[in-house]
Amino acid sequence: MSDLFDSPGATQEPPASRPLADRLRPAKLSEVIGQDHLLGPDGPLGTMLSAGQLSSLVLWGPPGVGKTTIARLLADETDLHFVQISAIFTGVPDLRKVFEAARLRRRNGQGTLLFVDEIHRFNKAQQDGFLPHMEDGTIVLVGATTENPSFELNAALLSRAQVLVLNRLDGAALEALLARAEAELGLSLPLTEDARAALLAMADGDGRALLNLVEQIAAWGARTPIDTDVLRTRLTQRAAQYDKSGEAHYNLISALHKSVRGSDPDAALYWLSRMLKGGEDPRFLARRITRMAVEDIGLADPQAQGICLEAWQVYERLGSPEGELALAQAVVYLALAPKSNAGYAGFKAAMAAAARTGSEPPPKHILNAPTSMMKDQGYGAGYQYDHDAEDGFSGQNYFPDGMKRGLYYFPVERGFERELKRRLDYFVKLRARREGEGK
Structure with a gap:
């Protein structure tokens, strides 16, 4: 029954009938493009293979960068039987059959590399089911995921597997893959230089997507060079990778926030556009943009918060x-x-102080005394009404008795806070004078 999950058998299709991505699948690890940081002699996989010891792994990276191919070739390099399953289609009964087959194989002297695609889709109990078989050597687990493993995988499983990060394919890697595709097809794509660059951009770091686009272009049989406008008219732009509840969501909002904080309007507009193009809820963005005004601009520009709220309201009125x-x-x-x-x-500093001194009562002189009993207990006694002071400032203490005066707000010499700093310094001097007069 485990054969259902094993790699394909001896039946081979004619090469020309197979998809280009399958025909160009590397036959050895040295042919894998764009992952030299893992596969090079000093990389983690290169080091493991040199030592002849392969541990369980989690391959984390975007689609189309070689996760499945690397897993298959690792099995070849280490003489392990390769078994591939998908967390989307595999249930607990199927897993039991896979583990039983691996145990039988082990008794016959052969190990098993179990490749689990989309491993993050298994729930906690299913993930826990791998642990005993990893620990006793029944399987070498190689999981593949496009999601951040620290969010999606159990700590117990992560402690038994090394996480390796695969890079999206950069321009040089995509160009090398395109050259391989043209060699396999026996032709040079009829593209202008700008159209060729546009094709690589449309692949968006995904090698499989690039090869699918190449197949489409080759099928046109064009005899004259295709320019960028024609290319974009005939091909559909690959949708950007964006998960509104996954890591991309948090990475891009972080990029937007830090671009605003770094006073770079162009970068901020770019990341805002990336999120909107990815389908992010504009109301989430409106809320986070308003938060930026409160956290990073504050009283240096008191208008900023209002502008954000007005923009939010305009969006609610107009929609997308x-x-x-x-x-x-x-x-x-x-x-x-x-x-x-x-x-x-x-x-934040005041909140921390409040947590430390949360039971301290206010000084009695600033407490109201609506009853005679409260007056007898000294509530309100000695309170100085600031408006009665010549300069509108009494300088009294408003912190709990016995608590050292807290200093929390330190305005900067920028924007409107420069004026607030001037006012704060004025009151600091007045307070020091009042304290001197009271001695």
């Missing part, structure tokens, strides 16, 4: 795509606004 322009304008404003996290840092 028209309302997205309001969000873009808010992002540009934030990127160019003076920056200060003084209010944010001050609030």
Whole structure:
């Protein structure tokens, strides 16, 4: 029954009838493109193979970068029987059969490399099911995932497997793959130089996607060079990789936030556009953009928060795509606004102080005394009404008695906070004078 999960048998299709991606599948690890950091002599896989010792692995990377191919070739290099399953189509009964077949193989002197595609789709109990078979050597597990393993895989499984990160294919790797494809097809694609560059961009780091596009272009049988406009008219742009609940979601919002904080409106607009193109909810972006105004601009530009709220409201009125322009304008404003996290840092410091001294009562002189009993206990006694002071400032203590005066807000010399710093310094001097007069 385990043969259902094994690699294909001896039946071979004629080469020309097989997809180009299958025909160009590397026959040895040295032919894998774009992953030299793993497969080179000093890389983790190169080192393991040199030592003749392959441990369980999790291959983490985007689609079309060679995860399945590497797993298959690792089995060849180490004389392990290759078994491939997908977490999408495999249930617990199927796993039991796979493990039993691996045990029989082991008794006959052959190990098993079990390749699990989309391993992150297994639940916790299913993932736990691999552990005893990994520990006793029944299988060498090689899992493949496009999701961050630290979010999606059990700590117990991760502790028994080394996580290797595969890179998306860069321009040089895609160009090398394109050259291989042209050699296999026995032709040079009839593309202008700009169209050739556009083709590589359309693949978006995915080698399999590139080869599928190459097959389409070759099938046109064009006799004159195809320019960029014709290419984009005939081909559908590959959708960008974006998971609204996965790592890309958090990576791109981080990139947007840091671009705003770094006062780079162009980068901020780019990351905003990447998220919108990926299908992100504009309301999520409106909320996060407003958060940026509060956290990173603060009182250095008090208008920033209002502009974000207005942009949010405009989006609610107009919807997509028209309302997205309001969000873009808010992002540009934030990127160019003076920056200060003084209010944010001050609030965090005050919250920490409140946690430490959470039971301390306010000083009695600032407590109201609505009853005679409270007046008898000293509530409100000695309170100085600031408006009665000549300069509108009494300088009294407003912290709990016995607590050292806290200093939390330190405005910066930028934007409107420069004026707030001037006011704060003024009150610091007045307070020191009042304290001197009271001695």
